[in-house]
Amino acid sequence: MPRPPARTPQVPLGDIEQRVLLAILRLGSDASGVPIVRELRRHTRRPILLPSVYLALRRLEAKGLLRSRLGEPEARRGGRARRHFALEPAGKAALREAHQTLLSLWRGVSLDES
Amino acid sequence: MSPEPRQPPAAALWLLDRLLPAAERDLVIGDVTEMLADRVEAGRTFNRAWCWVQTAALLLGLSASRVPIDSAQRRFVMRLGGRVTMTLKQSVRRLRYEWRYALGVVIILGVGIGPATAMLSIVQRVLLQPLAYQDPDRLGIVRINLGQIQNHPGLSPGEVIDLRHTQGLFAGVEAENRRYEVTLKTDDALVSLSAVSITTGMLPMLGVVPVLGRPFTEGDVKDQPQPDAVLMDYGTWRSRFGADPGLVGRRIVLNGHPAEVVGILPEGFRLVTGRAVPEPIDIYTPMRVTSWRNFWGFPTLVRLAPGETFDRVNATLPGLATSLVKAYPDAYSGARLQFLISPLKDDMVKTTRPALDAAIVGVLLLLAIAMANATALVIARLRTRERDFAVRLAVGAGRGSLVGDVFMESALLSTCGALLGAALGALGLEAARRLVPHTLPRWDDITLGLDVVAYAATLALVGLFTCGLLPLWKASRHVPWHALQSGSIRSGQADSALSRLLLAGAQIALTVILAFGAIQLVRSATRLSEVDLGFDPNVLTFRTSIDFQKFKTPAESTALFERIRDRLRTLPGVEAVGGISHLPLSGSVLTDAWTTDLSAQPGWNLATANYYATVPGYFASMKIPFLQGRDFSDVEDRTAQHVIIVDESLARAAFPGVADVRGRIVRLGWGLPDSRIVGVVGHVRGIEIAREVRPQIYAPMGLFTQNPNFTVRASGDPARLIGPIQTAVKELDTGRAVAGFAMLTDNVAAATSTLRSITGLVSILAASAGLLSAMGLYAVIAYLLHSRRRATAIRSALGATPSQLVRLHMGTSLRVLFVALPIGIGLAAAGAPLFASLVFGVATRDPASLTAAAAIAAVASLAGTYLPVRRAAAIDPVLALRSE
Numbered sequence: 001m002p003r004p005p006a007r008t009p010q011v012p013l014g015d016i017e018q019r020v021l022l023a024i025l026r027l028g029s030d031a032s033g034v035p036i037v038r039e040l041r042r043h044t045r046r047p048i049l050l051p052s053v054y055l056a057l058r059r060l061e062a063k064g065l066l067r068s069r070l071g072e073p074e075a076r077r078g079g080r081a082r083r084h085f086a087l088e089p090a091g092k093a094a095l096r097e098a099h100q101t102l103l104s105l106w107r108g109v110s111l112d113e114s
Numbered sequence: 115m116s117p118e119p120r121q122p123p124a125a126a127l128w129l130l131d132r133l134l135p136a137a138e139r140d141l142v143i144g145d146v147t148e149m150l151a152d153r154v155e156a157g158r159t160f161n162r163a164w165c166w167v168q169t170a171a172l173l174l175g176l177s178a179s180r181v182p183i184d185s186a187q188r189r190f191v192m193r194l195g196g197r198v199t200m201t202l203k204q205s206v207r208r209l210r211y212e213w214r215y216a217l218g219v220v221i222i223l224g225v226g227i228g229p230a231t232a233m234l235s236i237v238q239r240v241l242l243q244p245l246a247y248q249d250p251d252r253l254g255i256v257r258i259n260l261g262q263i264q265n266h267p268g269l270s271p272g273e274v275i276d277l278r279h280t281q282g283l284f285a286g287v288e289a290e291n292r293r294y295e296v297t298l299k300t301d302d303a304l305v306s307l308s309a310v311s312i313t314t315g316m317l318p319m320l321g322v323v324p325v326l327g328r329p330f331t332e333g334d335v336k337d338q339p340q341p342d343a344v345l346m347d348y349g350t351w352r353s354r355f356g357a358d359p360g361l362v363g364r365r366i367v368l369n370g371h372p373a374e375v376v377g378i379l380p381e382g383f384r385l386v387t388g389r390a391v392p393e394p395i396d397i398y399t400p401m402r403v404t405s406w407r408n409f410w411g412f413p414t415l416v417r418l419a420p421g422e423t424f425d426r427v428n429a430t431l432p433g434l435a436t437s438l439v440k441a442y443p444d445a446y447s448g449a450r451l452q453f454l455i456s457p458l459k460d461d462m463v464k465t466t467r468p469a470l471d472a473a474i475v476g477v478l479l480l481l482a483i484a485m486a487n488a489t490a491l492v493i494a495r496l497r498t499r500e501r502d503f504a505v506r507l508a509v510g511a512g513r514g515s516l517v518g519d520v521f522m523e524s525a526l527l528s529t530c531g532a533l534l535g536a537a538l539g540a541l542g543l544e545a546a547r548r549l550v551p552h553t554l555p556r557w558d559d560i561t562l563g564l565d566v567v568a569y570a571a572t573l574a575l576v577g578l579f580t581c582g583l584l585p586l587w588k589a590s591r592h593v594p595w596h597a598l599q600s601g602s603i604r605s606g607q608a609d610s611a612l613s614r615l616l617l618a619g620a621q622i623a624l625t626v627i628l629a630f631g632a633i634q635l636v637r638s639a640t641r642l643s644e645v646d647l648g649f650d651p652n653v654l655t656f657r658t659s660i661d662f663q664k665f666k667t668p669a670e671s672t673a674l675f676e677r678i679r680d681r682l683r684t685l686p687g688v689e690a691v692g693g694i695s696h697l698p699l700s701g702s703v704l705t706d707a708w709t710t711d712l713s714a715q716p717g718w719n720l721a722t723a724n725y726y727a728t729v730p731g732y733f734a735s736m737k738i739p740f741l742q743g744r745d746f747s748d749v750e751d752r753t754a755q756h757v758i759i760v761d762e763s764l765a766r767a768a769f770p771g772v773a774d775v776r777g778r779i780v781r782l783g784w785g786l787p788d789s790r791i792v793g794v795v796g797h798v799r800g801i802e803i804a805r806e807v808r809p810q811i812y813a814p815m816g817l818f819t820q821n822p823n824f825t826v827r828a829s830g831d832p833a834r835l836i837g838p839i840q841t842a843v844k845e846l847d848t849g850r851a852v853a854g855f856a857m858l859t860d861n862v863a864a865a866t867s868t869l870r871s872i873t874g875l876v877s878i879l880a881a882s883a884g885l886l887s888a889m890g891l892y893a894v895i896a897y898l899l900h901s902r903r904r905a906t907a908i909r910s911a912l913g914a915t916p917s918q919l920v921r922l923h924m925g926t927s928l929r930v931l932f933v934a935l936p937i938g939i940g941l942a943a944a945g946a947p948l949f950a951s952l953v954f955g956v957a958t959r960d961p962a963s964l965t966a967a968a969a970i971a972a973v974a975s976l977a978g979t980y981l982p983v984r985r986a987a988a989i990d991p992v993l994a995l996r997s998e
Contacts, residue, residue, distance in 0.1 A: 033141055033142075033144070033145035033148075034145050034148045034149060034152075037145070037149075049171060049175070050142075050145075050146075050168055050171060050172060050175075051171050051172050051174070051175025051176055052175070054138065054141070054142060054172070054175070054176055055175060055176065058138070070140070074144070074148075076147070076148055076151055077143075077144035077145070077147050077148045078121060078122075078127075078143065078144065078147035080139075080140040080141075080143050080144030080147065081140045081144065082144060083140065083141045
């Protein structure tokens with residue numbers, strides 16, 4: 001199936017979307033549902049709500065920023081297949097852009113002085 | 115506490131599976147399952163609750179946003195959701211404002227639904243649910259009619275073989291023996307267990323497979339009295355052997371002989387034995403049927419061959435019976451033999467069916483009253499909301515939104531009513547279980563739970579329809595300006611008043627029926643408790659079994675029984691001791707033929723009597739009076755003299771007009787010798803309390819030795835005698851355990867328990883009905899008076915006294931009563947014969963009971979009327995007229 005063309009996202013990434021993408025990037029080939037949630041919990045003080053993570057994944061995939069593939073069914077998951085996530089080039093581009101935006105915004109700003 | 119689950123609750127999984135988008139099911143459900151496993155391994159608690167919180171969050175979060183954001187569909191859903199929420203809020207607010215009305219409807223529905231759910235749970239379990247056997251509708255039980263013996267649930271072994279040899283009728287014919295006692299020897303004690311012998315094909319025919327070990331094989335059957343192989347009841351395995359799986363294959367010592375436990379039967383398995391309540395059995399032993407034809411003591415179950423029906427089988431069997439009677443003249447002596455095969459479940463519930471039917475009718479009547487009541491209340495109130503509706507219609511409200519309004523309100527009320535009903539039903543069932551243990555078949559199985567709630571929900575739906583749709587129809591056909599025009603003067607219109615009075619009248623009539631049923635049953639129960647049993651049941655009884663290998667001759671065993679009796683007599687507080695083969699009202703008995711014609715051949719065409727073997731002293735211990743003669747002497751007992759004691763009814767039937775029957779000879783069946791009467795005793799109600807069943811013959815134990823039940827009459831608390839009795843019997847070295855300590859009063863209680871339980875239930879139903887119809891009348895009359903308050907106020911202003919006003923308004927109620935009471939009485943009298951079998955000692959259409967029932971209904975309805983009338987009569991005319 002031809003992949004949708006990578007495009008510059010029209011809408012900037014939301015906070016949770018950005019975190020989910022980063023978590024997937026950090027996890028690399030291990031990125032699937034539970035590890036993503038675990039990774040987010042490890043780096044965030046606020047509680048992570050499962051539905052918000054799944055909604056973010058759903059939106060990111062719809063925007064063509066990440067792709068997923070189904071693994072084998074696992075007994076530990078009650079016989080359900082695991083779904084692995086990986087970043088599309090557009091996803092990386094979006095992250096980069098978000099990072100750039102933040103960096104440029106932070107440039108020349110110091111919280112101590114204000 | 116239950117262990118932490120490794121899987122999310124099934125219901126949560128089901129919900130997620132149904133409601134999540136297909137693309138995300140595996141991801142989400144798998145993740146939740148995996149996280150749950152992580153939590154359990156990390157030793158975290160409240161995992162079930164965690165699962166449910168996650169499920170709720172996921173369903174709300176993921177399925178709600180399933181619809182694409184900008185679609186028209188979503189806008190519709192949102193609008194509908196908003197409207198539902200708004201309607202819900204409005205309904206709650208309105209019901210809170212009119213809380214008396216809401217509470218009234220909820221209580222009425224609850225009181226109607228509660229008993230109904232409890233009763234339906236019982237009926238569902240007892241009557242409707244299939245037996246826990248494979249394909250139970252194809253299973254039947256064989257009863258026989260043989261000469262004077264009718265409907266007997268036991269065959270002789272030869273007949274079992276005959277039935278097996280019929281071509282193509284049965285897929286299986288399997289027999290069981292009567293329950294008996296075996297003694298289990300443990301390390302430190304002798305324990306009595308109940309046992310039943312079954313043919314090896316019985317369990318396969320029922321489709322029952324041991325949970326551990328194996329079923330019986332033909333090789334397990336040995337031609338010796340002591341079994342080599344036994345199957346064990348699940349409960350016994352758990353309670354006596356700590357559910358030790360190593361027991362299977364091991365030997366236990368039963369009656370002094372080793373026997374291998376070859377398997378454990380499934381939990382809750384019960385063998386049907388031709389009685390209403392299957393008894394708990396500890397041990398099953400294998401048996402083989404012989405060709406004997408001298409003892410009709412083997413309950414026999416059959417499985418129909420594929421394609422056969424009970425009717426067809428019953429039509430075929432008379433041919434077999436006729437040929438058997440011809441082929442075995444010695445066994446049947448030309449008597450009429452008949453096999454009757456009926457479905458197993460029908461046979462089990464036969465005795466309790468009329469009682470349950472009565473209870474169902476009661477429940478349905480109560481439900482009808484509750485529904486009529488609730489409907490009357492809702493209609494009454496809807497009238498007061500007419501103007502509200504009219505105003506809303508006039509300013510442009512859609513008819514649909516008003517429909518939704520009424521619907522929501524009804525749904526709220528019936529849900530609350532159902533919840534209250536479920537709670538009441540649960541309480542009722544629990545109370546019933548405590549009050550009446552073990553009188554219904556499968557009573558142990560009757561549990562409360564989802565089924566009752568489901569019943570309540572279903573009944574609430576009925577409530578919803580009656581409460582919601584009827585007024586809805588009334589409201590929607592109304593023309594708005596009509597109601598707007600009319601002031602409150604017009605609101606007491608004749609048509610609605612009439613319909614409500616009709617509803618009130620119907621309730622009164624139904625109350626009469628229920629009250630009549632309750633009164634008849636209460637009177638029956640009272641009469642039954644007043645019956646002279648012919649004995650004083652305040653005796654302690656227990657069973658003994660002896661090792662017949664050790665005490666070989668009747669003289670030896672009889673001497674042992676007498677030693678036990680004499681030893682027990684020396685215990686402190688013991689007044690009298692005796693023994694008998696079958697206790698009165700124990701449900702089992704031996705019967706024998708008798709005649710005074712000493713040239714007659716004993717056979718099945720002779721009259722029959724109950725035959726008991728006694729240990730001398732029995733009559734004194736039971737306080738059974740001697741009308742003539744005396745008890746057996748110990749010498750007569752031990753030397754097996756040919757003597758008998760008969761009851762007064764046999765003396766009358768055998769020797770009509772003879773004052774003194776002592777010394778007369780009676781010929782007995784079963785190869786027993788002709789015997790001389792040495793005494794006549796009073797008749798004992800030994801089979802049923804309600805009527806005399808067969809005359810009675812008593813013989814000394816030495817003549818027909820069996821394991822006796824001892825009867826011990828003592829002063830003080832009999833329970834303290836149990837220990838000393840056990841010690842005393844053990845000292846005499848019978849080699850067997852004693853068992854079954856009970857008061858004979860328990861047998862009497864059990865014999866009346868079905869009637870007592872049904873009486874209690876119907877009384878509760880009748881009381882609820884009285885209360886409900888009083889409430890219903892209260893509501894209707896209060897409403898009527900409210901709508902007439904202008905007229906009342908004018909009368910009062912013109913000088914009518916409160917007592918005159920009370921008389922005036924009571925007239926309405928009295929007119930309703932005059933119509934409703936005769937109708938109720940007529941219906942009760944018409945339906946009474948249907949339940950004649952439940953009534954004892956009272957005429958089926960007893961006028962006194964009918965009158966009392968009518969009086970109860972009248973008092974309830976007048977009480978319901980009086981309160982609102984009093985209030986209306988105390989009206990302040992100025993206030994009432996000003997509000998117009």
